[in-house]
Amino acid sequence: MARINHSKVEELLDAIRKGNVSPVYLLYGDEFLYKSVFKAITDCLIPRSDRVLNYEVIEGHSENVHDTIEELNTFPMIPARKVVAVRESRIFVSKKDAGAILTRSLTAFDEKKYRKAALDFLQALALTGWSLEDVTGGAWRNISDSEWRKRFGFDRDSEKLGWIDDVVRYALDHDVCLPSVEDDSLILEELLKKGLPAKNILVLTTSFVDKRRTLFKTIEKIGTVIDCSIPSGTGKADRKRQFDLFRLKTEAILKKQGKSMDHAALSALLDRTGYDLRRFAGELEKLIDYAGKRKKITALDVGKVSERTREDPLYELGNLIGKKDATESIAVLHNLLENDCHPLQILASIATHVRKLILARDFVHNDSGRTWNPGMRYPAFQSIVCPEIKKRAADGFMAKSHPFVLYNTFLQAEKFELAELLHAISFLVNADSDLKTSPRSPVIVLEQVILRICKGRKDRKMP
Structure with missing residues (x-):
């Protein structure tokens, strides 16, 4: 039927309200953006009163095309529309994504989302063509380095990959099965070409698509994409579309909080974050907290609070590591190296951030740290904890930093045990030696540092 831009979603919703409904909707692109569009479309397609019987949500990490097809072929329980929604669908995933999915598995493991970690790991494994037996009982260590690099796109390091044994054990103990490697897209495409029952509708969301795939072309022909x-262009028209999009999103978010932001403040924030909605939304949330009871957020607030993610990617890298976000950290690392940032400069920046986290964690472990509560909001931190910090720290980072910078450092430090951070110092020392004396690739050395710090303790086990 059509491919439309998200800016036309209101027109699409009007069409749905008038009964002009597609059998399938595919939403792709920026996650923050398509999640809001997804909610608007599903709310319009099916009322809350019909959702108990006529609404089925399938999460991508547990997606099985045969289950999806069964749901799509089943007639509604009540005489009304039936919606089958697959969120974060993996229907477009290919072998080239194995490395990224393996890294995502590590991130889920660090967040103690063990089932998701196992599902992601087995998905990556299936894409490589290996079986569960190939990795069970530490057998993955017998895979050659060259073969590992060929399948996943990065070098294997047994020390940083020890978590795999825990994930494999979880998969075996909880009957998490290796997903099928058959071309699911062709199976779904065949069903869509045949046609769904009259009132059944499929809604798919995904972070990426290959527009050359026949499934994409089929959905575009019979449904709505x-x-x-x-927009990623740098021309005047693209820049205006980018700014207008972020302005509208900002107004919608701030309206719910009873706040506003003028043109200068929005421009200042975009100058620091770039046009990344998820990152922008995160910074905007910090500004809302910082403003407290004030109704208006100013450019001065942005200057004091917002992370300089666009102008200072080294600062961004430190904060991502502090959040244990290995995937995004490595992406920023690659960007830094591509822009000729020296590996030793990157390592020094990481070391500086780790030392800040150690100082925050050490403060919490002492008597003065009793004033800190991980759930406290910024205003409480500023009035209760900051005076204690000033009493204890006469100079250095803790005394000189802006209270909001300290607040975020304390929040990040909560993700680590003090022992983990002290252990990270040894990683950094070894990496410094490798960068100065070893023939090893600086990319590999720095990636290993990031993964080891984000992974945490070696002895961490799952329940």
């Missing part, structure tokens, strides 16, 4: 990507 909604492009939720953000």
Whole structure:
């Protein structure tokens, strides 16, 4: 039927309200953007009163095309529309994504989302063509380095990959099965070409698509494809579309909080974050907290609070590591190296951030740290904890930093045990030696540092 831009979603909703409904909707692009579009479309397609019987949500990490097809072929329980929604669908995933999915598995493991970690790991394994037996009982260590690099796109390091044994054990103990490697896209495409029952509708969301795939072309022909990507051009027209999009999103978010932001403040924030909605939304949330009871957020607030993610990617890297976000950290690392940032400069920046986290964690472990509560909001931190910090720290980072910078450092430090951070110092020392004396690739050395710090303790076990 059509491919439309997310900016036309209101027109699409009007069409749905008038009964002009597609059998399938595909939303792709920016996650923050397509999630809001997804909610608007599903709310319009099916009322809350019909959702108990006529609404089925399938999460991508547990997606099985045969289950999806069964749901799509089943007639509604009540005489009304039936919606089958697959969120974060993996229907477009290919072998080239194995490395990224393996890294995502590590991130889930660090967040103690063990089932998701196992599902992601087995998905990556299936894409490589290996079986569960190939990795069980530490057998993955017998895979050659060259073969590992060929399948996943990065070098294997047994020390940083020890978590795999825990994930494999979890998969075996909880009957998490290796997903099928058959071309699911062709199976779904065949069903869509045949046609769904009259009132059944499929809604798919995904972070990426390959527009050359026949499934994409089929959906575009018989359904509605909604492009939720953000313009990436640098021309005047693209810049205006980018700014207008972020202005509208900002107004919608701030309206719920009873706040506003003027043009200068929005421009200042975009100058620091770039046109990344998820990152922008995170910074905007910090500004809302910082403003407290004030109704208006100013450019001065942005200057004091917002992370300088666009102008200072080294600062961004430190904060991502502090959040244990290995995937995004490595992406920023690659960007830094591509822009000729020296590996030793990157390592020094990481070391500086780790030392800040150690100082925050050490403060919490002492008597003065009793004033700190991980759940406290910024105003409480500023009035209760900051005076204690000033009493204890006469100079250095703790005394000189802006209270909001300290607040975020304390929040990040909560993700680590003090022992983990002290252990990270040894990683950094070894990496410094490797960068100065070893023939090893600086990319590999720095990636290993990031993964080891984000992973945490070696002895961490799952229940």
